Amino acid sequence: MTTCRLCGSTALVSVVDLGATPPCERFLTAEQLAEPENTYPLHLQVCTECWLAQIPPLITPxxxxxxxxxxxxxxxxxxxxxxxxxxxxxxxxxxxxxxxxxxxxxxxxxxxxxxxxxxxxxxxxxxxxxxxxxxxxxxxxxxxxxxxxxxxxxxxxxxxxxxxxxxxxxxxxxxxxxxxxxxxxxxxxxxxxxxxxxxxxxxxxxxxxxxxxxxxxxxxxxxxxxxxxxxxxxxxxxxxxxxxxxxxxxxxxxxxxxxxxxxxxxxxxxxxxxxxxxxxxxxxxTEFAERVTRVRLDLLEFLVKAAKEGKTVVGYGAPGKGNTLLNHCGIRPDLLAYTVDRNPYKHGRFTPGTRVPILEPERIAADKPDYVLVLPWNLRKELTEQLSYVDDWGGRLVFPIPRLEIVEVKQ
The missing domain is CATH 3.40.50.150 (Vaccinia Virus protein VP39)
Known part of the structure; x- marks a missing residue:
């Protein structure tokens, strides 16, 4: 992207480059796992004339x-x-x-x-x-x-x-x-x-x-x-x-x-x-990209350590924002066994790019994982209440943003 879509200026400066990812709501069916998947650059820039932060319009509404x-x-x-x-x-x-x-x-x-x-x-x-x-x-x-x-x-x-x-x-x-x-x-x-x-x-x-x-x-x-x-x-x-x-x-x-x-x-x-x-x-x-890298490194360090210790980590939620996080961190089913979502449209599908299975929420209670990674962290209060039962087997919730937190759930 070379010009600002609001004021037309060419004075665009990089804020953070997240590589290339698929569109965040293109959840894959089982049949699509054998097909190629398009990815697009995800690069946030800011216009130093009107201060609109923007990414290239590479896909259409x-x-x-x-x-x-x-x-x-x-x-x-x-x-x-x-x-x-x-x-x-x-x-x-x-x-x-x-x-x-x-x-x-x-x-x-x-x-x-x-x-x-x-x-x-x-x-x-x-x-x-x-x-x-x-x-x-x-x-x-x-x-x-x-x-x-x-x-x-x-x-x-x-x-x-x-x-x-x-x-x-x-x-x-x-x-x-x-x-x-x-x-x-x-x-x-x-x-x-x-x-x-x-x-x-x-x-x-x-x-x-x-x-x-x-x-x-x-x-x-x-x-x-x-x-x-x-x-x-x-x-x-x-x-x-x-x-x-x-x-x-x-x-x-x-x-x-x-x-x-x-x-x-x-x-x-x-x-x-x-x-x-x-x-x-x-x-x-100017310092945002450096802090983004810290989030990625901390989350990966936790997941790799859990995997080495034989601990099970699953996700809760399959929001669009979660797919940015999963793709930027390179998190696949070897580190996150699956995620769950209340939306039946997503059940039986897979996250774009990282191809993590999306299951019904009841699977968490059935499988009793050691950790639940909460991807829609913005709903922390609501989801902490919904997931209070994880405490029954000593499971913990993991919030990746704004910084890594591993918390015990008290009923």
Whole structure:
């Protein structure tokens, strides 16, 4: 990649190079194990003009999201997060039966189901046919499409302007930032609101969360770079919330520039934190690669030692981020016997690149492994409770990020 996809500058600097990996959600069937597997460079760079961190757009959203393996509703805590968001947003914006809410990348209706329950008119825009159908099965109106300026205008013409447009965990997933942002502006009413949740680059770097770098995520935002990106579509960020989700996210509140007004005090505070961490200049990015290497070495040292001692290590979860970690560390079934996942779509399949078998969660209780490597570490509290039974046989949980932790589970 030679030019920034936001500002067009050629002033790109390497942050961390993770080698080449397959797309993180391309889980393999047994038949595909005998076939070749495509890999793509996974190299994070930052633009020193607009400070957008980005990877090359080597795969398209159509490659990934037309038939998708991720269903949001399999995470209990994520569904609850969505419910709270709907409740708080309805109160903040005064949403009621006369309002209209649109969610972009609405997945399986995990969020809009709560909007439907409140009697608020809504529409999901979801490109994946299979998960979109799951939303419709729940009674959530869903349009199968990628958001573009044309899609935004079509929805506005058919349904009217949206009082609230939610774009949670999608703003990093689109290589055409400019077109997508114009699509958001086309959807929202001239006095409406756009709410965006996205992982915060500040916590990604400070907490070594490099496994959230994968081909579905084309860019990684600070509030400053997100502010610049939204501005190209005529939207101004006026407020920001810091969230614990995904290891540390930001919720941006934006409005059409003509009605935006001054930024809130907490937005000014977060911008100051980013500046203090060096993320508005090059100094904040220079040591990240070295700390990523330390995570890899510590995890491999633990797994090799466990294997030599005859200990059994299995995984819990098969998230996209886990596949970045497994591929970067070169972890295969000789070091990780298998992993489990609540999503039946993944059962009987294998992780991309490393080809670790994915089984049903009940296998852990049946096999009683010595260690369980928790790959969705961002759900630590939820999964520690779910895996409390591992203590029955003296098993331990292993969290690889932000630093290696081996913990006993107390019931």
């Amino acid at each position: 159509e490659d990934t999201f037309t038939d998708y393996a991720y269903f949001s509703s399999y995470s209990t805590s994520w569904v609850e997060h969505a419910r709270q968001y709907v409740t708080e947003s309805a109160g903040r914006l005064g949403l009621g039966p006369g309002s209209f809410v649109v969610e972009v990348a609405s997945n399986d209706g995990y969020l809009l189901q709560h909007v439907v329950e409140r009697g608020i008119r809504c529409l999901g825009i979801e490109p994946s046919v299979n998960v979109g159908q799951a939303a419709r099965d729940k009674g959530v109106p869903t349009k199968t499409a990628f958001l573009s300026p044309e899609t935004g205008r079509d929805v506005r013409e058919e349904h009217g302007p949206a009082d609230l447009v939610a774009a949670n965990n999608v703003y990093a997933h689109i290589p055409d930032i400019i077109g997508f942002t114009h699509g958001l502006r086309a959807l929202v009413a001239d006095d409406g609101w756009v709410s965006i949740e996205v992982q915060h680059l500040l916590t990604l770097i400070s907490e070594n969360q490099y496994d959230t770098i994968y081909h579905e995520h084309f860019q990684y935002y600070t509030v400053e770079s997100a502010r610049r990106a939204l501005a190209v579509g005529g939207l101004s960020v006026v407020d920001v919330e810091l969230l614990p989700t995904h290891g540390g996210s930001i919720r941006l509140w934006a409005r059409p520039t003509a009605v935006a007004g001054e930024p809130s005090a907490r937005m000014v505070d977060v911008l100051a934190r980013e500046k203090a961490a060096g993320l508005h200049e090059l100094s904040g990015y």
